[in-house]
Amino acid sequence: MMLARSVRRIVAVLTILPTVAVIAHAQDINDYPTSARVEYVFGCLKANGETRQAIEQCSCSIDVVASLLPYQRYITAETVLSMSQVRGDMGSPFRTSEQAASALNDLRRAQAEAEVRCF
DSSP: OHHHHHHHHHHHHHHHHHHHHHHHHHHHHTOSOHHHHHHHHHHHHHHHOSSHHHHHHHHHHHHHHHHHSOHHHHHHHHHHHHHTTSOGGGTHHHHHOHHHHHHHHHHHHHHHHHHHHHO
16 A cells, blocks of 8 residues: 555656656746747848738747747847947947857857748
8 A cells, every 4th residue: 555655656756747847948948028029020020021921930930049049148149230230349349259259150040940940
């Protein structure tokens, strides 16, 4: 009787652990705020036409990017992208630094993967 209870508890724990791992992973993937996802989709729609199909593809794209790139890295890359367009000395560090290039490359790789999966 005691052995049967112990086995049930072990089975219950082993059944719950994968679910907890999936939920934790989903929360890691979903660390992008809704406003960041919406901005990405709006920009994507402008670039790809404002159709129902584009909405599906752009929504898929931000999901892929979010699964590959932590939000903080995404923000860094977006900042680099924006600031590198500033002319003169103000934008120079964002165009020439190795760290800026690395962040931008991470974003471009994630977007390329999203392009393959979603478009």
